[in-house]
Amino acid sequence: MLPDPSHPVWEQIAIGKKPLESRKPTVNLLIHSNKMSYERDQSQANVRLLAEKTHHFFRQYEALFPAEIAQILQ
């Protein structure tokens, strides 16, 4: 079960405070895209947007990325 969208873990992932290791290009494109966006705009509004996008991503791909979700749940 994924944490709720408001859980702080999503913001931590979104801004790179909680690194995720993955061999999956789709996951790594997300992490990279978040990083680029955060470097451009560090406002709380953008961080929240990135956190919601990250939650949405893992909810959608929950079945494909169990290793990454295990890291999120740690």
Place this chain on the structure above:
Amino acid sequence: MPATISPTLQSISEVQAAIAAGERLFLAGSRSALSQLPRGNWVGGTISYFMTGEGGLHAEDRVFVTPVPDFAHEVLAEDYSAQELAQIYRDAPAHGFTFLVLPAGTQVHRLFAEQAPFFDGFLVRPVVGWVTGVPVDRIGLDAPAVFNGRTGAVMEDRGAALHVQLAPNKIADLDIVNIFESAGGEAIRFDETGFRVTQCRIGGKVVNLADYIAEHGISTEFPLVGDYNGSSINVSFQKVDPVARTVDLYAPVFPGVDYRFAKPVENYEDAFVRQTAGENFAPYFACNCILNYLYGRLEGKKTGCVTGPITFGEIAHQLLNQTMVRLYLRDIG
């Protein structure tokens, strides 16, 4: 309408029959071949190079057919100008994927390459496909095109998409096979997004990339490899102009990415076989790059068990170069 044929290279008459039978298709073929097809629920793009079960092949009179599987629900063929590209993600199904073909060297190709990572819906609405081309000896003479079979339009300045909604128990899983890896050394950074490069920073020092390549005798057969959180994303060299001191690329470089020159690959066929070994399932769709076909002399050679078009750019969420893209449709729940 259920799909009755497997992804494979077909004769024009076979494809005509499939369209007449109501099949929903994603097609790759020469302009001449695709022009002979009737209207129907299909999109396609021009290319006449293919990975087949017998090896790499150049054929003007065959069409590579990827039928939409029978477990797909809604399927919609649409086409988009450069200005309408962001609409792709709004039209894409919430659960499914989108096939996309873009004509090489056009504004719509360039805009997708530079902007897709910033569109709302990027990654969560999977987009897979390729950049259309022409026979290598016709580059600069003929124009790459895309076809919207629903409307009958043949377009040289628009992208064509087939939006596929999947059953709830299926999910689209996009993967890339990259036979190149970083050769190590100092990171190369760019200050601006673009297909044409003059200056870059190597190890923090501003240098002209064309000069650097010449001075260090670097082979432009092998791409720049960008580091995306540990995944390697290639950008291939199109042309180095020593007089203008510019470097043209087949995909844009982006600020904030660490690039490095790739380690040379001696045998492309072996590299692909190694990278695709151990796969239990054939992908639902795959494509590979024309540069791998040409530099790797893949005509008549197999790239593992993977078949599909050989293209002028690959799309797995964003534009890729010198890469094999694979789409799997996995069971979930």
